[in-house]
Amino acid sequence: MSDPNPDSWDDMMAAVQAFHDKHDFRNTGGEELTYRVALMAEELGEISSCVTKGKSKDSLPEEVADLLILLMGTDIAAGFDLKQAFWNKMDKLMARESRMVNGRIRVSEFRDMD
Ligand SMILES: [Mg+2]
Numbered sequence: 001m002s003d004p005n006p007d008s009w010d011d012m013m014a015a016v017q018a019f020h021d022k023h024d025f026r027n028t029g030g031e032e033l034t035y036r037v038a039l040m041a042e043e044l045g046e047i048s049s050c051v052t053k054g055k056s057k058d059s060l061p062e063e064v065a066d067l068l069i070l071l072m073g074t075d076i077a078a079g080f081d082l083k084q085a086f087w088n089k090m091d092k093l094m095a096r097e098s099r100m101v102n103g104r105i106r107v108s109e110f111r112d113m114d
Contacts, residue, residue, distance in 0.1 A: 009083050016072045031077035036070060043067040 004011035025031045043066045050060040075082035098107045 013072060013075070013082075016069055017076055019069070020073060020076055025073070025077075031073075033074070033078060036074055036077060040067060040070045040074075043070060 004015060020026065020030065023030060029035055043063060046055065046063040047060065047067060049055040050057055050063055055063070072082060093107060096107050096109060098105050099110060100106070
């Protein structure tokens with residue numbers, strides 16, 4: 001493979017696919033969704049410890065990258081198009097209202113709160 005373009009989503013996805021292929025995740029349980037949810041929860045916990053206690057804040061970018069790589073790999077494992085899902089959701093989010101809820105901004109459809 002030629003040098004990846006760091007600004008290209010497709011090149012980022014190809015790098016994650018190469019990681020899956022290197023360890024044959026498809027045939028070794030690495031693409032099972034229940035297992036992936038557990039791994040994502042673990043990485044979210046590591047992000048939490050960077051923000052609250054335990055890990056240094058210097059580790060935050062690496063831990064967020066861990067979660068992003070898992071999310072991108074879940075596109076591969078579950079066979080959807082994460083880039084398209086991102087843009088579909090951004091359109092929805094940008095059309096939503098915001099409210100202050102308990103002192104913090106919340107962007108939602110607020111179906112139950114009226
Ligand atoms: Mg981590």
